Amino acid sequence: MQIIILIHEKSIKERIACFHCGDICISAEVKLDDKAFCCEGCKMVYEIINKKGLCEYYDKEKSPGLSRKKKVREGKFDFLKDNTIADKLIHFKNETDSHVIFYLPQMHCNSCVWLLEQMHKVNAGIIHSQVNFLKKEIKVVFNHRKTNLSEVAEALTAVGYEPYISLNDVTSSKKGITYNKRKIYKIGVAGFCFGNIMMLSFPEYFSLGAPDESGYYKFFSYLNLLLALPVFFYSASEFFISSYKSLRQKILNIDAPIALAIVITFSRSVYEILSHTGAGYLDSMSGIVFFMLLGRYFQDITYDTLSFERDYTSYFPLGVSVINENGSESQIPVSKLKIGDRIKIHHGELIPADSILFLGKASIDYSFVTGESIPVEKTIGEIVYAGGKQTQGAIELEVIKEVAQSYLTQLWNNDSFKENADEKKKSFIHNLSTWFTYILFTIAIITGVYWWINNPSNVLNSITAILIVACPCALLLSATFTNGNILRYMGRSRLYFKNANAVERMSEADTIVFDKTGTITYQQEAKINYQGNKLTSEEEQHIKNLAQQSNHPLSKAIAMALPEVKKLPVFKYKEEKGRGVRAIINDNEIKLGSAIFIGVKDDLNETNGSRVWVSVNDVPKGCFYIENPYRKDLQQTIKALKNKYSLFLLSGDNESERNNLHKMFGDKVLLKFNQKPEDKLNFIKQLQSHNKKVIMFGDGLNDAGALKESYVGVSITDNMNNFTPACDAILNGESFGKIPAFLKYSKQSNKIVIGSFIVSILYNIVGLSFAVQGTLEPVIAAILMPVSSISIVLFTSGMAWFYSINLKNKKHGNNNFN
Amino acid sequence: MSAIFIMIGASLLVAVGFLIAFIWSVKSGQYEDDYTPSIRMLFDNTNNKTTKTNTK
Numbered sequence: 001m002q003i004i005i006l007i008h009e010k011s012i013k014e015r016i017a018c019f020h021c022g023d024i025c026i027s028a029e030v031k032l033d034d035k036a037f038c039c040e041g042c043k044m045v046y047e048i049i050n051k052k053g054l055c056e057y058y059d060k061e062k063s064p065g066l067s068r069k070k071k072v073r074e075g076k077f078d079f080l081k082d083n084t085i086a087d088k089l090i091h092f093k094n095e096t097d098s099h100v101i102f103y104l105p106q107m108h109c110n111s112c113v114w115l116l117e118q119m120h121k122v123n124a125g126i127i128h129s130q131v132n133f134l135k136k137e138i139k140v141v142f143n144h145r146k147t148n149l150s151e152v153a154e155a156l157t158a159v160g161y162e163p164y165i166s167l168n169d170v171t172s173s174k175k176g177i178t179y180n181k182r183k184i185y186k187i188g189v190a191g192f193c194f195g196n197i198m199m200l201s202f203p204e205y206f207s208l209g210a211p212d213e214s215g216y217y218k219f220f221s222y223l224n225l226l227l228a229l230p231v232f233f234y235s236a237s238e239f240f241i242s243s244y245k246s247l248r249q250k251i252l253n254i255d256a257p258i259a260l261a262i263v264i265t266f267s268r269s270v271y272e273i274l275s276h277t278g279a280g281y282l283d284s285m286s287g288i289v290f291f292m293l294l295g296r297y298f299q300d301i302t303y304d305t306l307s308f309e310r311d312y313t314s315y316f317p318l319g320v321s322v323i324n325e326n327g328s329e330s331q332i333p334v335s336k337l338k339i340g341d342r343i344k345i346h347h348g349e350l351i352p353a354d355s356i357l358f359l360g361k362a363s364i365d366y367s368f369v370t371g372e373s374i375p376v377e378k379t380i381g382e383i384v385y386a387g388g389k390q391t392q393g394a395i396e397l398e399v400i401k402e403v404a405q406s407y408l409t410q411l412w413n414n415d416s417f418k419e420n421a422d423e424k425k426k427s428f429i430h431n432l433s434t435w436f437t438y439i440l441f442t443i444a445i446i447t448g449v450y451w452w453i454n455n456p457s458n459v460l461n462s463i464t465a466i467l468i469v470a471c472p473c474a475l476l477l478s479a480t481f482t483n484g485n486i487l488r489y490m491g492r493s494r495l496y497f498k499n500a501n502a503v504e505r506m507s508e509a510d511t512i513v514f515d516k517t518g519t520i521t522y523q524q525e526a527k528i529n530y531q532g533n534k535l536t537s538e539e540e541q542h543i544k545n546l547a548q549q550s551n552h553p554l555s556k557a558i559a560m561a562l563p564e565v566k567k568l569p570v571f572k573y574k575e576e577k578g579r580g581v582r583a584i585i586n587d588n589e590i591k592l593g594s595a596i597f598i599g600v601k602d603d604l605n606e607t608n609g610s611r612v613w614v615s616v617n618d619v620p621k622g623c624f625y626i627e628n629p630y631r632k633d634l635q636q637t638i639k640a641l642k643n644k645y646s647l648f649l650l651s652g653d654n655e656s657e658r659n660n661l662h663k664m665f666g667d668k669v670l671l672k673f674n675q676k677p678e679d680k681l682n683f684i685k686q687l688q689s690h691n692k693k694v695i696m697f698g699d700g701l702n703d704a705g706a707l708k709e710s711y712v713g714v715s716i717t718d719n720m721n722n723f724t725p726a727c728d729a730i731l732n733g734e735s736f737g738k739i740p741a742f743l744k745y746s747k748q749s750n751k752i753v754i755g756s757f758i759v760s761i762l763y764n765i766v767g768l769s770f771a772v773q774g775t776l777e778p779v780i781a782a783i784l785m786p787v788s789s790i791s792i793v794l795f796t797s798g799m800a801w802f803y804s805i806n807l808k809n810k811k812h813g814n815n816n817f818n
Numbered sequence: 819m820s821a822i823f824i825m826i827g828a829s830l831l832v833a834v835g836f837l838i839a840f841i842w843s844v845k846s847g848q849y850e851d852d853y854t855p856s857i858r859m860l861f862d863n864t865n866n867k868t869t870k871t872n873t874k
Binding site for chain 1: 822823826830833834836837840841844845849850851853854857858860861
């Protein structure tokens with residue numbers, strides 16, 4: 001949370017920016033080598049970088065560092081000396097080298113990459129370091145005989161990049177990458193075989209059944225068969241596995257008809273080739289496999305920088321200091337905490353388990369859990385809950401509940417976390433394909449019976465031809481490509497979906513629930529600007545003292561924004577409702593309030609915020625401009641949604657904002673305050689038990705339960721580097737005003753799928769008309785298959801693009817959602 | 819005309835070579851990070867060699 005005060009436009013330019021981080025230097029005393037720094041922390045980082053001869057860091061970008069005003073506690077990474085923890089983080093180890101990957105959220109520019117890849121100069125034990133900029137990860141190879149993991153983490157911290165190590169790093173598995181690679185191999189193999197089989201089939205297409213000369217025919221057929229083997233046994237394996245699994249549970253899943261088509265095409269082709277009765281349909285088969293795999297890959301886009309699966313373990317620290325019986329401190333993994341352990345929580349650290357305060361003064365920020373940002377004071381003997389952040393010195397606690405059983409983490413033991421969101425609904429493509437399969441079998445049986453009566457030699461021929469030509473792949477292809485496109489266009493407008501199923505669920509929703517803090521308000525503290533004559537530090541002091549007297553939100557905001565001062569006696573304090581406050585401080589009469597109250601003319605246009613004017617001894621000085629905490633597009637968004645969806649607002653805060661919100665949301669919307677995390681979850685549950693399909697918009701960990709329980713959980717963030725709780729989609733706060741457009745687009749996506757399905761039906765009718773007559777030549781199948789696939793891909797891409805224009809051109813505050 | 823058998827065999831061999839090259843490039847992680855190398859190549863190699871694509 002940062003409060004930005006721009007005390008006068010001019011004065012900024014006069015002030016000196018910190019050489020390391022670019023922040024304004026408040027005192028000019030922190031200096032080294034003629035370079036000014038904003039704080040000792042920045043100076044220290046510079047010293048290290050300078051000593052190691054890495055000053056090139058500062059040439060690549062101006063002030064590339066990050067502010068180090070918050071000090072990193074010494075010995076913070078001591079827990080990495082523990083071998084059981086270290087071994088979990090190190091993913092490769094031989095006799096001398098260890099490989100580790102750290103997440104560095106501070107990474108932001110080219111200079112960062114350069115410096116981080118020079119880590120071997122900072123710590124001699126580091127052999128090599130490599131950055132993945134998009135993932136904000138660094139891979140460090142170090143010699144564990146010369147250094148250790150904790151020293152590597154400290155070296156990174158010393159140059160300004162403190163690794164983020166959470167409990168999640170050791171509990172989660174990293175299978176994702178290898179799995180993805182296997183998919184690419186399969187596509188590569190299928191594509192290679194498909195291309196070559198097509199090429200080798202050309203002579204056969206052109207001769208169109210002409211008699212074979214000199215054994216070409218046989219040679220090409222056998223070569224085709226050889227090339228088809230890897231497609232059938234390797235690339236197509238996932239269709240077989242998935243349909244086998246579903247058939248064992250007696251469900252006909254989407255892969256079953258494809259698997260059937262592949263098996264029949266392959267076996268008939270093998271038979272034809274070996275018995276020299278034809279060339280088979282291997283080209284069609286490998287084409288189907290190739291296009292299907294490609295479509296699925298296209299649909300499963302991943303956003304490297306985003307994670308949709310975060311639970312509390314991503315937020316919780318990995319290690320915690322435990323005080324042993326003899327008074328010494330040691331670091332143990334959080335997961336090993338037991339009831340009765342005495343732990344020490346340092347300034348700025350998160351409390352990992354519910355505990356009793358044993359020693360020290362606790363001031364705990366629960367914004368993480370409840371959304372309420374004002375710290376709560378606790379005295380010795382009181383219970384502090386997991387998830388709170390200590391904001392004042394170090395405290396000692398006695399653990400009363402294990403990590404997984406604590407108040408906050410219990411949310412994750414709720415049943416809604418056990419079920420997989422994607423199982424909430426089967427895609428309507430599923431139903432369509434099931435119907436398709438039934439109709440197909442009916443046609444096949446009728447045709448079979450017809451030929452049985454008229455010409456029994458044609459039975460097998462025609463039935464297999466039907467199953468070959470009418471595989472539902474065109475339908476599935478249309479769905480995968482439409483979804484892939486929709487996800488991409490939504491992503492471009494900064495709504496990132498976890499998968500396509502979530503888009504379909506969103507299109508069905510009829511109820512929207514908003515969280516308040518951080519969702520419909522900005523996540524940063526309100527920005528405050530001052531315009532007018534420059535205030536002396538004495539005047540600032542007076543204003544702060546006056547503002548502290550009032551409970552009005554605007555005065556509170558001003559008091560928060562001004563620098564810390566000592567308390568002065570305030571005389572003749574008077575608050576005039578709706579106008580302002582006045583008092584005499586140090587014999588000066590200070591007034592703070594509306595333009596009329598001060599006696600000036602407000603000639604500045606009202607934009608998105610409020611102005612508070614200030615006068616000293618009836619001389620107007622200037623005004624504070626306080627930005628509205630609510631998102632700029634909130635009102636239009638609500639207006640656009642109100643008629644189509646039932647809206648609700650759940651807030652963890654108290655009722656102080658009820659009137660304001662009531663104005664914005666209108667009478668029909670139910671506003672609920674003082675909602676605890678599990679209240680939110682239960683509210684969603686209750687709505688859904690009345691057959692409502694709920695979209696939940698939330699942000700913090702306190703919404704995690706509700707996000708998970710809802711039909712579609714959308715997490716909003718203003719800073720994409722921030723962590724978001726587990727959800728189905730992540731929305732960038734800037735695109736808040738596009739919510740109505742997103743909802744509309746999700747509905748249109750279904751239309752596109754149905755449209756392309758109709759196109760694929762037309763192709764199927766043509767193909768089937770050949771097949772039922774028993775005259776399906778391989779060449780027709782070979783032409784029909786790629787033509788239908790390509791035309792469907794073009795159709796869906798075109799439609800998705802066409803509808804997305806609406807999404808892109810949408811200007812803020814201009815909603816034509818009707 | 820039997821030259822065509824040899825020709826096709828040769829062309830397949832070339833194609834297999836490309837397939838192997840593709841699989842190798844995926845395996846060595848060249849597609850895992852397609853952004854950082856574009857930054858890295860602009861740095862001057864002032865002193866010793868600092869970066870080289872390295873895999874497990």
